[in-house]
Amino acid sequence: MKKNIVLIGFMGVGKGTTARAYAKKYGVFNIDTDDLIESKENQRIKMIFKEHGEGYFRSLEQDCADWIEKSVDNSFISCGGGFYKVNNLKKLGTVVLLDASYDWIYNRLSTAENSKSKLKKRPLFAEPKKAKKLYEERAKIYKKLADKVVNVEDKNIDEILENIHTLTYI
Numbered sequence: 001m002k003k004n005i006v007l008i009g010f011m012g013v014g015k016g017t018t019a020r021a022y023a024k025k026y027g028v029f030n031i032d033t034d035d036l037i038e039s040k041e042n043q044r045i046k047m048i049f050k051e052h053g054e055g056y057f058r059s060l061e062q063d064c065a066d067w068i069e070k071s072v073d074n075s076f077i078s079c080g081g082g083f084y085k086v087n088n089l090k091k092l093g094t095v096v097l098l099d100a101s102y103d104w105i106y107n108r109l110s111t112a113e114n115s116k117s118k119l120k121k122r123p124l125f126a127e128p129k130k131a132k133k134l135y136e137e138r139a140k141i142y143k144k145l146a147d148k149v150v151n152v153e154d155k156n157i158d159e160i161l162e163n164i165h166t167l168t169y170i
């Protein structure tokens, strides 16, 4: 079994921020699946969606998962919100869900300092109504796939990091 921590959850729940803080605090490497895909394609996610469509983006996520399965261990992996669809997620490490309600996530994104760019770079958040529907469709699937669940509402970053560490420390 791999010793990666694989962080899943809905867009905007704070996976990237959490992952970077975790890596710094516990001295591990963090890799982010969206960043890997952008660097492999030399293109922003938004443009990949626009030019090639969502199906192509999902195939890049699968390539990314295959590479992680073959080549990555002892790392913290933050995943795009739809990465759970890859067919080998559970082989990549301990799957941790960052969980929060849709309203909390929407509020976090829309009140962030750089809220415009946070919303703009996420094509599937372009229409809040559609995003909410997507959240409702995915919420149960995330929970089913997760080995551990960390609710982030009303928690500061240190509490979140400690929760993850305690739940995954072997």
Ligand code: S3P
Binding pocket: 009, 010, 011, 012, 015, 034, 045, 079, 080, 081, 082, 083, 121, 122, 123, 124
């Ligand atoms: C997606 C989430 C995004 C990114 C892409 C698709 C999704 O990542 O991978 O826009 O399907 O939920 P974040 O969860 O980091 O926003």
